[in-house]
Amino acid sequence: MSKMIPIAPNLSRRLPKRESNRGAWTTEEDRKLAQVIEVHGPRRWKMVAAKAGLNRCGKSCRLRWLNYLRPNIKRGNISDQEEDLILRLHKLLGNRWSLIAGRLPGRTDNEIKNYWNSHLSKKIKQKEDRGGGANLLQQCGARCADCVTMGSGSGAKGEPNEMTSCGSFIQDDAMLDSSFQEPINLEWMSKFLEMDEGWLDFL
DNA sequence: AATTTGCCCAACCGCAGACTC
């Protein structure tokens, strides 16, 4: 079943449940939030929420900015190349969506998480059911228990440098640090990961 | 045409680490 990208996804998602505004953001709220961030920058979210006169918590404002209003957000279809990259990075990093998103310019952790949950996890399961593609996740897991642990959804946020085996190849902070802002060339990253897979096979 | 089903994805929640006083 093909799904269309919503043209105006912020129209009416969730209904307000409490006194503060909740649910879908209106275009007016978006505009106010963007204005305040333009002046004060994307930090001190509680203050931003107050300055914008929005009856929303700072957390909600931050999320809206990061996932929707931030400049250079790429929306819509994930390309095959990006999908491949997500698969490879997930194999290395587990469910560390923010790290994975950091390697995909313009994509948000939420988007990648959603894409994984709705598309890739099914693909993997289908392959596993057919018996042919179990290696997608297990290849790594069999060799590196840390990857499995990190991807198990425990909520634990291990430091990149604490990774053993798989991670030790890319221990460099600049490589894994989510604050690493430079957009990375997808082709380069794919090649890098191929190298890493080769290294994994060597173990 | 009306209803049901399946799925996507924006937004919320809880937790933990970082930061400030």
Next chain:
DNA sequence: GGAGTCTGCGGTTGGGCAAAT
């Protein structure tokens, strides 16, 4: 060093839409 607050992350929820019946 401890308490309180802020920020960021991953997991989960549920409203809305298109397809199927």
